[in-house]
Amino acid sequence: MIGFASYAFFFLTTALSYAIICLGLNLQWGQTGLFNVGVAGFVGIGAYASALLTTPATDAHLMGWGLPIAAGWLGAMLVSGTASALIGFATLRLRSDYLAITTFGVAVTIHLIALNAQRLTGGPYGIAFIPRPFNEVADRPLLFNGLNLALVAALTFVLYIASERLVRSPWGRVLRAIREDERAAASLGKSPSLYRLQAFALGGAVMGLGGALQAHFIGFIAPDNYLSSLTFLVWTMLIIGGSGNNRGAILGGVLVWALWSASGVAIGAIVPAEQQARAAALKIVAVGVFLALALLLRPRGLIGERTVVSRHLDE
Amino acid sequence: MSAALAVTDLVAGYDPGVPIVNGASLTVAAGEIVAVLGPNGAGKSTLIKAIAGVTPVQSGSVFLGEEDITRLPAHRMVRHGLAFVPQTENIFTGLSVEDNLLLAAGILKPTERAGRIAEIYRFFPDLARQRRLAAGRLSGGQRQMAAIARALIVAPRVLMLDEPSAGLSPKLVEGVFARLAEIRAHGVAIVLVEQNARAALAIADRGLILVEGRERHEGRASELWGDPRVAELYLGGVRA
Amino acid sequence: MNLQFLADGILTGAMIGLGAIGVTLTYSILRFANFAHGEFIAWGAYLALGVASASGWLVAGAAIPIGPLSFGWGLVLALLIAMPLTGLLALALDWALFARLRDKASSITVVMASFGASMALRNLLEFLFTSRPAYFSRELQIAIRLGWGVRVTADQLALVALTAILVISLNLVLSRTQIGRSMRAVSENRALARVAGVDVDHVVRVTWLIGGALACASGVMIGLVVQIRPFMGFDMLLPLFAAAILGGIGSIPGALMGGLVVGIAEALSAATVGAEWRAAAAFVLLIGILLIRPAGLFGARE
């Protein structure tokens, strides 16, 4: 029983860390209509930044400044947010697909750096000994997982409230107005690219934080954690949950993570060892088909956006 | 004689439930020019776009001679002999003049294409001289001629033009309208949407004034031009 | 400095260029960046592999190398059959997914759907064939010395020639034929094309067929000089986009030139910085062109 509760805590902690990444993506896509195909890259930037700031000094990679975990998280948001701002600056004034292409390139390049800049990132071996919150009680799994869950849940809650306030603020209304009708918004004297840039950077910072949380929770990161299948998973979470809706983003994160890990467990139990890579591939095919079907049949997700868009401007 | 084009109680618009054209009717006989006039935003463009199959028709009917062509997709309309010159962006600027004409000739039999294009060049000698030029580099007047030439390639029974005089100097407008008169003389039925009421009514046989998506006045061109109610209400400052 | 990188770059550039032509065509005619295009490359290679193995089975001698080349006429036949098949695959994907979204959703939703489709298609290959690489031929080839330290194989020369033939024929089709004019017209102004009597749906179908067929050719080339893997198309995606944007969206010669630029940049960075960094070259070029000249080096319009 205790084992189960402990596992449930562990599961929820991971699920909520995805929910946080979804909240970041929702800020970019749901609220602003910016299509980021490099989620894995920005999550990876956050994870690596925080790991490099907080790990103890080592020969395996550069930095290792041994800073407190909170400093690592702040650093993750800062680096990820800055990277997003730079990418946004280069592409947001162009056609929307160019942002998609460029962010895709970011993810590919970040993976390449993680893999090959061995001096900085530890290369294919990744970074180990990332300090875990509440490590002092790591020998008591229930307490340890419970405390971690409480921490991530609190962060999720804070981010949710902050996102909701942002959405309802004049700033959020302008964002959605721009998403729906850029010219009309521009004619009211709002600079669409500036607003988009802010949303994109903020969303990137939140994703970076999500990545950092995961890194510290697991205690170990490697380049292959940040492949396009991660991007894909997060997108599926947001689309299933309902883009444009922060509660939908959280719900989608938890729900899709549950399905994803349950099918992983099922494959591990049923499929013979030598066929597991194949079964994992089939699992991704299923998610791909699922995402396509969701786009075709239920583009608004489980919880769609509630407000009527055309009212945003005259509120 | 049956009309070349007969439009009855047409309702059309861009979003379902929001009709812009609201029950308009219109007939044009072969060799006749009908001017469609009206204030800005009256739905003139929407009316001919709906006839041409570009904008969805919600109800009503469009007959080309005896054929019901209501709701045919735009590219099928041309095959039935209905040609349309849009108000703006009515020529492919990246294609040469000749490619513009060849493109439109695509629905003719391959053996007929060259002959038809030669005929069009005889009618528009200026274009023949500039056949290799990218259409985007033509002057405003030439561009309008090229757009009309493109529409004429298929030897249409009905030609619809949306404000062919827009942006042209009075002299060029005269040139364009002179061409329209010649085209009419070949038996083509012409629907002419215009802001420039004076020039349009000068060559039109009949006129129709559209207000809020419905015809408010209809009559012989000369009578409309003389009617003070029409002038004051719908032609606005144009007449002055 | 050794000029070998130039020869390598031109070969890689030819493969990128063929793929980028498909990307640029779909982008300019269907108005979206197709993230599934890389999968047409991989599927094309596997389809050709299937046909080539079948022909080797059915007819003895199909796999016997032609002259100095490493492959037999079985692969030539396989290419000719797999190209239209890959075109049909692209058409099927459009029918099942993109066409349904095109009319009712925003263009960026179609981009997202293509991203999902690419994941599904790629992993389906991995499911069917595992991630173990496959090869068209295991024949070893003797390189020919061209001087200045440049060595090329007969296969490589044949592939560059194939690219030239494909690109020149496509350019002739676009500039001289009715379907080519229609494609250019739809890419410039879809509504006016309809008014001018162009059947846009037909143009869209032809675009997918051409894009898919060229992607297949690119995949066969990669399979011949490198190897066949489920991820081979995905790894090409960034270079494809970089080449298409570099060349100016909608421009066929531009896409090929862009491909050559990216290919040579990749080879150069492999020769100087290290082979493991070659994939970053496309990204650097992409960012550079977007900052400096987003309409592309060779493109006239945005």
Ligand SMILES: Nc1ncnc2c1ncn2[C@@H]1O[C@H](COP(=O)(O)OP(=O)(O)OP(=O)(O)O)[C@@H](O)[C@H]1O
């Ligand atoms: N593509 C469109 N989508 C939605 N509404 C449109 C569109 N085009 C025009 N409208 C609306 O339809 C109405 C009629 O427009 P239309 O262009 O038919 O008028 P018009 O009589 O041709 O005016 P003008 O003289 O300015 O050309 C206008 O209120 C306009 O805002």
Ligand SMILES: [Mg+2]
């Ligand atoms: Mg108009």
